[in-house]
Amino acid sequence: LALLIVDSLQTIFIPEYDSAPGSVLQIRETTMKLIKFAKTKSVPVLLIGHVTKEGEIAGPKLVEHMVDTVIYFEGEKGTDLRILRINKNRFGPSGEIVVFEMREGGIFEVTDPVFVEEGELPSGNVLTCVLEGTRAFVVQVQALVSRSKMVNPRRVGRGIDTNRIITVSAVMSKKFKLPFENHDIYMNVVGGIRITDPAADLAIAMAMYSSLLDIPLGNLVAIGEIGLDGRVRKVYNIKRRIMNLKKYEKVLIPWEEVQFEGAIKVRDLSEALKIVRRE
Template sequence: MAKKKATVFVCQNCGYESPRYLGKCPSCGAWNQMVEERLPEKSDSRNRITMSGKASKAEAITDITIEKEERVLTKLGEFNRVLGGGVVPGSLVLIGGDPGIGKSTLLLQVSAQLNQGGGKVLYVSGEESASQIKMRAERLELRGTDFYIYAETELTAIQDTIEQLKPDFVIIDSIQTMHHSDIDSAAGSVSQVRESTASLMKIAKMNDIAIFIVGHVTKEGAIAGPRMLEHMVDTVLYFEGERHHTFRILRAVKNRFGSTNEIGVFEMRNGGLEEVLNPSQLFLEERLSGATGSAIVAAVEGTRPILVEIQSLITPTVFGNARRTASGLDHSRVSLIMAVLEKRAGLLLQNQDAYLKAAGGVRLDEPAIDLSIAISIASSYKEKQTKATDCFIGEIGLTGEIRRVSKIEQRVNEAAKLGFKRLIIPKNNMDGWTFPKNIQIIGCTTLSEAIKTAFS
């Protein structure tokens, strides 16, 4: 009888397993990422039992009772909105972001607020000591009674502490530092991250404990570890922004209990993160009057409409090939719109360098921003400024038509609330709703018509 192989080679990029070493991973195509890891000899089944001693069992669907989902609210309304209305007991939430962006600060503030609301909180840190977290809490003026700090990386010890304290909320900072004793590999490896997350998921589901997991990101911006990590959790949040700017954006890319692509806007201050209640005004407050290459769009992120300034700088190229640079915008979308402008609107852009950005550090990726990108490019190219009270909404097709967009009424109402006087939108969006007072709505069919209207 053949002896069972006790080791397996695991790709550290995607988690693919192979019985033998491979130079190139057949799943993700990465080279030299296969690492030999020992298979676990036994499995710990303690976390399949609740803290009250009740084991999981199969139940008939007719015998299962549905309790009303009660969410726990924090004092950060933006955080509640991104989660879909508050923290759901028994949920597993993954928060990723660049180093130094403020993930630990956000979760420390949320932990203190959950504790002040009557919940018992366990903050597990594998990167900082308890005294370092205490120093940060004092700087943020955070207090609590049933707020416990635990500096530990061994998952077995963390499980024992959870069974002893019976907390309502657990913070794991970070999952890449956790070590499962049954897995013979280094902390942060694919096997360790996968098994640690699976154990935490069982604890959360069996005991109705809301667990927040901090995840590191790779240089490409994706959460480090196997892709299945994002499939295992209930909610995936990305904390975005630039370390040299004060504004941060919390974005939901997966949410089993609410809307995806929802965003919350925060500002980093000396006293911690503070929510921004009116992000549209924030993104527009530094706009220069009379500047060319600027256009305003009413974009929708999740359920919230926000007004953002699209800026363009078109200059003659000094090299053989024209450059195309985009910040906060999809590079392929910008190239497509420039091609349509050259073909359908008669703008000679092939010998022009183009630099575009969404002001304020926000990232936009929806079809409704196409028209504002085109108007800002045309404004910089023609050296003609757009009116400060104009807003542009619409998707651009390859034949130069302006196509309808969704949630037009919410977009227009947000623009009207901030004092915009004229909106250029797709003509097919003109019917079926009531226009706000004191605002002019102009429907356009083609890109050429929209450009002519914008500069008239």
């Protein structure tokens, strides 16, 4: 036996136990038996599990601690791209991703994925460069800001954590008197990728500003984490990110970073907004 695939962990059970399939007891005991089988027989075992609406593995967290590797296979409707994300790896680096594409002949790896539309970008669109493990990707962040008719304006994110949208919009409202508090904000990442890198904060802010005033910012690239005081903070491994941005003419980076040719350094959101206003 070269490989054992179990689909799914929540449906198999051990008859000796009275608990129903999917219960904590059944999941724990079946997982232990499968781990023992894998170790004693030297057979790789792939456990497929259900996920919740929030994208987390369904059932007890105990399973994630028991297994050697936890991998998520992600994808959005309307796109052929699929992302394999390694959340835990006992025998190697975690946080890595692999991008695949669904085609007529099956699923194939994409070695140089593109998450950016071609041509000049309209208002509400800003680029950034995020790190996933050791790989850097240029991604396109989109914002749609429209006047709200609700008491509590909506904050909707697709591929972006809603809490980041709430935080960044609150900073923009407080520091620069921008009327986000009475506007709905919808945000999206092109290509169906989900980003968690805080370096995307500045791009989120610039996309909101661009959509609010309906002014295109060209192919602006913005990299930086935004603090609650409005300052643009340093990000991890700026050198690797910049290597992917040689073809872009306008790149905003945190002031504390080392200087790169073509990059514009900004201390805070105020400086970033002044730069895009002059364009």
